[in-house]
Amino acid sequence: MLRHLAVALPLLVALLAGCTAPAPAADNGCAGVQRSSLDVPANHTVALLSTSKGCIVAELFDDQAPITVANFRAYASEQFFDGVLFHRIISGFMVQTGGMGTDGAFKDATHPMIQNEARASGLKNTAYTLSMARMGRNPDGTGDGANTATNQFFINHADTRTLAATASSAGYAVFGKVVQGRDVVDAIAATPVETYDASTSKHCQRDNSPSCPVTDVVLQAVRLL
Numbered sequence: 001m002l003r004h005l006a007v008a009l010p011l012l013v014a015l016l017a018g019c020t021a022p023a024p025a026a027d028n029g030c031a032g033v034q035r036s037s038l039d040v041p042a043n044h045t046v047a048l049l050s051t052s053k054g055c056i057v058a059e060l061f062d063d064q065a066p067i068t069v070a071n072f073r074a075y076a077s078e079q080f081f082d083g084v085l086f087h088r089i090i091s092g093f094m095v096q097t098g099g100m101g102t103d104g105a106f107k108d109a110t111h112p113m114i115q116n117e118a119r120a121s122g123l124k125n126t127a128y129t130l131s132m133a134r135m136g137r138n139p140d141g142t143g144d145g146a147n148t149a150t151n152q153f154f155i156n157h158a159d160t161r162t163l164a165a166t167a168s169s170a171g172y173a174v175f176g177k178v179v180q181g182r183d184v185v186d187a188i189a190a191t192p193v194e195t196y197d198a199s200t201s202k203h204c205q206r207d208n209s210p211s212c213p214v215t216d217v218v219l220q221a222v223r224l225l
Helices: 002-020 025-029 066-077 182-189
Strands: 046-051 054-060 088-090 094-097 129-132 153-156 174-180 218-224
Touching: 025 046, 054 066, 054 182, 066 174, 066 218, 088 182, 094 182, 174 182
Parallel strands: none
Antiparallel strands: 046 054, 046 218, 054 174, 088 094, 094 153, 129 153, 129 174
16 A cells, blocks of 8 residues: 555656646747647757747757857756846847846856857848847957857847848858747837936946837747747
8 A cells, every 4th residue: 555655646746746837938928839830840949939028939040050059049948038138129120138137137148159150151130030149349359259149139120131241240140030920029129219328227238229128028938849
């Protein structure tokens, strides 16, 4: 009898946990999204981005931007992106996220900077593609910051081919595209913004252009399929 009870108890606990444990945030925000319903190649990762404006489904280009996708997958798998803000929004250009918490503080990167694949991949910053943000200079203040991307990324809200690699620019590496939820990207881009004011506690990136969201837009979670 005791032997049967010892076997049954772990099973009962597991069943109860399954009944009471909350679903991951991305499952809640992107409920019902199935990989089988998407026209995505088997060798491409699918990322579910649950936001306070709705669900964004992205196809990642594992084959064309392997370093960049592997980096994004690492952060997503560690739930690094859960609860960060879209801290820079410029309608008709891009919406940026991946680094600022809801307290307005930037999170430290947990992985090394990666090689910029913009030139090698040949992918262009067209509307609704995902691209890596990076520094304008290297950490020591030299160079153009080509290989300084870590966790921050943006979704292009228009064709921004000026961000592509050229003879004089390293460009910004594209690593995916939105396959569902472009209306959600539009809704994020439509968020009212203002110019950063150092005298107030705004949850945004310091920028000379009006790009500071007046109300918070949250990337609640990123999950991979």
